[in-house]
Amino acid sequence: MADGSNGSAETDRIFFGSLENEVKSRIAKGAAPSNDESSSDDDDGMEVVLPLNETTTHSVSAQQRLVEQLALEQRAANIGVPTSDELIKLRLKELEEPIIYFGETKAERRQRLKLTLAQRGLTQGMPMGVSAAQAEAAERAANGGEAFDVERPYSSEGSLDLRVARLWILRDSLERAQRRLTAAKASAKPAQPVDSDGMDVDVPEAAQDPLAYVKKFTGIASELGDDRPLASIRFNPNGDLLAVASWSGLCKVWSTDNYSCKMTLRGHTERIQHAVWHPASGSTQSPSALNLVTGGADRSIRFWNLEKETAITALTDAHEDRINKIAFHPSGNYIATSSFDTKWNLWDVEKGKLLLSQEGHSRPTYGIAFQCDGALVCTTGLDAFARVWDIRIGKTISILRGHAKQVLSVDWHPNGFVLATGSDDHTVRVWDMRKKATLNTLVAHTGLVSDVAFQPGTGDFLVSSGYDSKICIWSGDDLTLTKMLPAHDGKVTGVHIQPLAAPGQPPKYLASCGFDRTWKLWGHEELF
Numbered sequence: 001m002a003d004g005s006n007g008s009a010e011t012d013r014i015f016f017g018s019l020e021n022e023v024k025s026r027i028a029k030g031a032a033p034s035n036d037e038s039s040s041d042d043d044d045g046m047e048v049v050l051p052l053n054e055t056t057t058h059s060v061s062a063q064q065r066l067v068e069q070l071a072l073e074q075r076a077a078n079i080g081v082p083t084s085d086e087l088i089k090l091r092l093k094e095l096e097e098p099i100i101y102f103g104e105t106k107a108e109r110r111q112r113l114k115l116t117l118a119q120r121g122l123t124q125g126m127p128m129g130v131s132a133a134q135a136e137a138a139e140r141a142a143n144g145g146e147a148f149d150v151e152r153p154y155s156s157e158g159s160l161d162l163r164v165a166r167l168w169i170l171r172d173s174l175e176r177a178q179r180r181l182t183a184a185k186a187s188a189k190p191a192q193p194v195d196s197d198g199m200d201v202d203v204p205e206a207a208q209d210p211l212a213y214v215k216k217f218t219g220i221a222s223e224l225g226d227d228r229p230l231a232s233i234r235f236n237p238n239g240d241l242l243a244v245a246s247w248s249g250l251c252k253v254w255s256t257d258n259y260s261c262k263m264t265l266r267g268h269t270e271r272i273q274h275a276v277w278h279p280a281s282g283s284t285q286s287p288s289a290l291n292l293v294t295g296g297a298d299r300s301i302r303f304w305n306l307e308k309e310t311a312i313t314a315l316t317d318a319h320e321d322r323i324n325k326i327a328f329h330p331s332g333n334y335i336a337t338s339s340f341d342t343k344w345n346l347w348d349v350e351k352g353k354l355l356l357s358q359e360g361h362s363r364p365t366y367g368i369a370f371q372c373d374g375a376l377v378c379t380t381g382l383d384a385f386a387r388v389w390d391i392r393i394g395k396t397i398s399i400l401r402g403h404a405k406q407v408l409s410v411d412w413h414p415n416g417f418v419l420a421t422g423s424d425d426h427t428v429r430v431w432d433m434r435k436k437a438t439l440n441t442l443v444a445h446t447g448l449v450s451d452v453a454f455q456p457g458t459g460d461f462l463v464s465s466g467y468d469s470k471i472c473i474w475s476g477d478d479l480t481l482t483k484m485l486p487a488h489d490g491k492v493t494g495v496h497i498q499p500l501a502a503p504g505q506p507p508k509y510l511a512s513c514g515f516d517r518t519w520k521l522w523g524h525e526e527l528f
Helices: 020-028 054-077 085-094 106-119 132-142 160-186 210-214
Strands: 217-224 230-235 241-246 251-255 261-265 272-277 292-296 301-304 313-315 323-328 334-339 344-348 353-358 365-370 376-381 386-390 395-400 407-412 418-423 427-432 437-443 449-454 461-466 470-475 481-486 492-497 510-514 518-524
Touching: 054 106, 085 106, 160 344, 160 353, 210 481, 217 481, 230 510, 230 518, 241 272, 241 292, 251 292, 292 323, 365 418, 376 407, 376 418, 386 418, 418 449, 418 461, 427 449, 427 461, 461 492, 461 510, 470 492, 470 510
Parallel strands: 230 272, 230 492, 272 323, 323 365, 365 407, 407 449, 449 492
Antiparallel strands: 217 518, 230 241, 241 251, 251 261, 272 292, 292 301, 301 313, 323 334, 334 344, 334 365, 344 353, 365 376, 376 386, 386 395, 407 418, 418 427, 427 437, 449 461, 461 470, 470 481, 492 510, 510 518
């Protein structure tokens, strides 16, 4: 046993005190220091690289696997494979893959072939030993006797009602787009507003600095909404009523003036997933006419007015599985619904008739929202994709890829070309449809993002809610985080911004609801 200062000895020793001399001696001899000697000073020129802990290593590996899986699915989507199930089985046999799995459908088998080819770096979907004539005959049989034309996209003939609706939506969307562009050109404001006599007009604090105004938001009201978790919350277009949907199967209408319950709507036999207002409710829409639509796990859609607590009409078995979200067309003449049956449906409100049942997502369809002109609709799914559809021609015009997990919410900016999506990957992505690319990825939540909403009319703010019990308010200009509200005691399921009473003003209220069975109003601290 010797003192640690004698660093020249070559025999094994137990050292006490500093190892500085020993480390310097090894550096001079060109030897790397051991792990136990990794505490040398930075002045000695040694770079210490600490290993990642187990949790971090696991997270990095999981993220890498998700990225690789997303890249694999993107490659698979670009591989062409036959529609004939016989040809698919033959190609799988050539690849020495199982031809059939128990319970596997034809669509799932076709997707499995695509993924197999992508994993192996192959692009040939047709079996090697099949001639062109044989392949054409098999494709003809798979398509009901009609030869498959690669120059023409596959489609099925729609009904006359759908054709009439698409023509009407075409004309209506052009008029709305013209009004939107005209309003955008006229929205440029002078630096200092003046009155008719040319005198300066005092600008309220909220209009002078909307960001600073929103930063002072706090809780204004909190009410127990039901005895079960609340699923969604929406202001009516007038901003004086709130529709709050519950897992109990009830939808309650609340006043934003005195926070009292005005109506309790009964009719659903299972939990309500979503409630939406007619675009003209509170203005030109009569209280006795359709004002509110709800959908739920009982697969029904129910239509309500503001005069009685029973539905004025209902569409039962509207989907093959539970309904997730509902969206009103800006005209109020149509609604779109998403469902766990992987489809989204378009309905004629006046006739209560199904116009279109559209497939496209490989897993349940969840979020759905119309663009302000009414020409486009965006759907999101548990397949981690968002799809933008042109209703006028019935085609997907863009597939938005980027989220690593299921996408649960979507909303359009009032400018008509920007939209936001919220996902289980804890992020909000903002997309520019002109570039068909992500503008920004907003990271602030530490849990699933359950809802997103732009400020109606202006889009000056974007709000998001999450299962981390928080609400985030983002600037609509640079998409920076303006305010984070510790909203609820549990998961936040919905958030909405009160429509503006006057253009150029920040929102007066935000509303939220959650698993703690409460709904809450948020506003400037002066309102408290």
